Amino acid sequence: MTSTLPVVTAPKVPAQRKPVPEARSAGRTSPSRRPDLLLCGALLVAILVVQGWNIASYPTLSDDEGTYLAQAWAVQEGKGLAHYTYWYDHPPLGWIQLALLTWIPKLLSPDSMTVGSMRVTMLLISGISAVLVYVLGRRLSLPRWAAGLGMALFGLSPLSVVLQREIFLDNLAVMWTLLAFTLAASPSRHLWHHFGAGIAAATAVLTKETMIFVLPAVFVTMWRHSHRETRKFALTGALTACTLIGLAYPLFALLKGELLPGGGHVSLWDGIKYQMTRPGSGFILDAASGSHGVLRSWLYYDRVLPLGGLAGALLLLATWRWSVTARALAGPSLAVGILALVAMRPSGYLPAMYIIQALPFLALVLAGGTASVAHAVLNRMRWVGRYGIAAVLAVAACAYVVPRWYDGDRTAVTAEANxxxxxxxxxxxxxxxxxxxxxxxxxxxxxxxxxxxxxxxxxxxxxxxxxxxxxxxxxxxxxxxxxxxxxxxxxxxxxxxxxxxxxxxxxxxxxxxxxxxxxxxxxxxxxxxxxxxxxx
Known part of the structure; x- marks a missing residue:
């Protein structure tokens, strides 16, 4: 009897692949982070030094600053939501945040709870917002130099230095809005990032209600950066979170019996009615209007960021169909467009701090427009001439911008206005x-x-x-x-x-x-x- 043994063959061992470098393991669009950290850190130091130097002495103290800080003091002292009868001019979340920011300085030195000394707390807000501008620029596919340019435009423009020093609710709201954009553009596309974006957007609106105009731009950014399979669920969840948190304000008024007008109390309805019917400041392009005076005050400090940012937004919106950069920056471009249209209402009221809400988006679209033009023009040239032209254009831009910014920032760090x-x-x-x-x-x-x-x-x-x-x-x-x-x-x-x-x-x-x-x-x-x- 003959037995047949099975033929045993050695298993095939797959060829080993080289390990994927750590810097590329997160995906093709994730470069080494060290250059980003160095560039962002250097710009952050420069921004904090310029904005912090002489912060208590310039610009002139504003009555609005005093109001918000006094309301924060009332919260700290347990005297309610304001130092007088709270009426529904703004949601109270903004100065509740100020109360938290100023709590430790006030605890250490009660007499320091004054506008000039407490301006220093705004440096924390400016620093966080500046970093978020850089991170958002990178997440929206801007090259490293363009993201750095956007951060510098946002933090070092004389207009930014003046307005971001002041204790305004708009600065807090911008920080939350930038966080919403950054989460909406998350490269990992986790659902909780999109829910977080909705929560951050609602917090921005409850900090300063006019940030509601920017919400469409947040959701456009989320639409572009979400998975196709989970896009509807992500947007629905974010919108639901934003709406439910936003409804906390009218619910607060309802529980206090102050939702509708009545005898002996203020009401949310009266506050909304006042905001909708208050006298307007005229058409912004009418030289005799108050709005035009506000525009002149903005351009007095800086023309580069407002006008250049608006031109950048128009360029990106016009080239949206065939420009990758334009599509990537659709959200910030839309935000600039919406805020510009609101400012141009003939019967609207235009406060001086309104432009704070547009500053990060103006900076991003100006940087993005610069990157788009540079890419379109320089890539058509030979290698040697390309970098020569780039150097000439960079020197020309610096020659125009630096002297004007130097004068404005020098005033901010040396003038005594208070x-x-x-x-x-x-x-x-x-x-x-x-x-x-x-x-x-x-x-x-x-x-x-x-x-x-x-x-x-x-x-x-x-x-x-x-x-x-x-x-x-x-x-x-x-x-x-x-x-x-x-x-x-x-x-x-x-x-x-x-x-x-x-x-x-x-x-x-x-x-x-x-x-x-x-x-x-x-x-x-x-x-x-x-x-x-x-x-x-």
Whole structure:
């Protein structure tokens, strides 16, 4: 009997492949991160130095800054959502964040809770936003140099240096909006990134409600960067998260019984009605309008970023069908277009800080437009001539931009614009005999200074608008202006007193006892004649 043994053959061993380098393991579009970290870090240091140097002295203190910081102080002190009756002008999430940012400095030094000293907290916001601009630029396929250019444009433009120093809700809202864009453009395309983008977008709107105009651009970016198979689910989830969180604000008003108008309370409806019906500032291209004056103030600080960014957005939108860069930057270009159209409403109101919301998108599309033109032109040239032309164009651009930016940034780091405010606060702290018994009208830029000097918050030191517009304050003034002792007539107080009878009468029936500064920027401390207030 013959047995047949099976033939045993050695198993085939597959040829070993070379290990994939770590830098490429995440995908073809993920280069080594070290050059990005070095470039981003160097730009971040430059931005923080330029924006932080002389931050308390320039620009001039704003009444809006004082209002937001005083509201943050009220949150810290457990006095509610504002230092006076909260009415629904802005959602309170913005100054609640300010309260968190200023909590540790205020805990270490309570007297430092003033506008000038607390501006330093805005450096954290500016730094985070600048880094997000760079990361977003890289995620939107900008080359490293173009992403760095966008970051530099965003953080070092004189317009940015001035506005990002100030304690404005818009700066906080921009940070959350940039986070929403960055998560929406995540290369890993995780669903939680898209949900996070919806949450960040809602937080931006609840920080400053006008950021709602940018939401379409966020969802366009998410559409382009999501998986085709899960795109509808991702967008639905992000939109649901954004909507549910946004509804927290009207729900808050409903639970407080302040959603609709009624006797004896403020209402969200009245706040919305005021915002929709407030007098407009005119068409931005009408030389006689207030909006045109705001535009001139923006261009006074910098023409490169606003005009160049707008031109870049128009270029990218016009070349969207055949330009890879234009398609990649569709979201920021759309954001610039929407914000520009809103600013051009003939009957709209245009505040000076409005452009803060557009700054990162102007920077990105200007950098992207530059990259697109450079790619289209230089790639058609021979290798040697290509880099020569690039060097010439770069030198020409620097020769135009650097001197103008140098002058603007030099002013920001050397000028002293707030000496009159500090002198007025010092005079009120040292020359008034009994601050705790004195009633004085001030703008909100000085309100916290006087609170720290011993004046009673709310009814002793009074935000001047409240002397005419807040029933809780006016009922404590049965004799009107005669129940006051002093009025600190800053430029803001003098400008707005025209429409405030009590404030106007207080100025008319007072004499200056101290004046700090000269011209239109002077601050007058005026003692009211025939007063029945606490000082006499």
């Amino acid at each position: 000496a009159p405010y500090r002198a007025a606060a010092r005079w009120m702290a040292t020359e008034v005999a009994r601050p705790e018994k004195t009633r004085v009208l001030v703008d909100d830029a000085l309100w916290l200074d006087l609170v720290h000097s011993g004046y009673r918050p709310g009814l002793g030191v009074i935000w001047f608008y409240k002397a005419d517009l807040d029933p809780a304050v006016t009922k404590t003034m049965p004799h009107g202006w005669k129940d006051l002792d002093y009025v600190v007539a800053s430029p803001t107080v003098r400008r707005d007193a025209v429409d405030l009878p009590n404030v106007k009468a207080a100025i008319q029936h007072s004499t200056p006892v101290a004046v700090f500064g000269t011209g239109a920027d002077r601050i007058e401390i005026r003692q009211i004649q025939n007063a029945t207030g606490g000082a006499r």
